[in-house]
Amino acid sequence: MASSCIVSTAPNATLQTAAPTNTLRGWLYFAQNLSKAKWQDNSSDSDILDAIAKGPGAMPGYADTLSATEQLALVKAVRDLRKP
Ligand code: HEM
Secondary structure: OOOOHHHHHOOOOOHHOOOOOHHHHHHOOOOOOOOOOOHHHHOHHHHHHHHHOOOOOOOOOOOOOOOOHHHHHHHHHHOOOOOO
């Protein structure tokens, strides 16, 4: 999902300190920084699965395009974004 997913585009060291999200594109879309420990702590796996399936705000939903297994794999991928 590295190149097709807005939340996992390569981190940009400059933006990391300047903006709440870690990429300019994420910031432009009002996306969360999913690597933040605080966001990770406040989000349950079912919250994340819900976001992937339904697509909050400007985010597209993936309920019809990704299988249940793929959506669960993405929940794990989002968890793996966590930084200390
Ligand atoms: C398949 C890859 C993706 C994953 C795993 C993913 C995951 C997530 C998750 C877990 C959230 C919830 C954040 C929260 O609860 O605060 C979120 C929010 C968001 N995502 Fe994605 N996302 C993906 C693709 C995209 C794409 C392609 C876009 C835009 C084109 C996008 C735009 C957004 C935006 C704007 C939000 C914030 C929505 C709001 O609260 O208003 N995401 N994403």
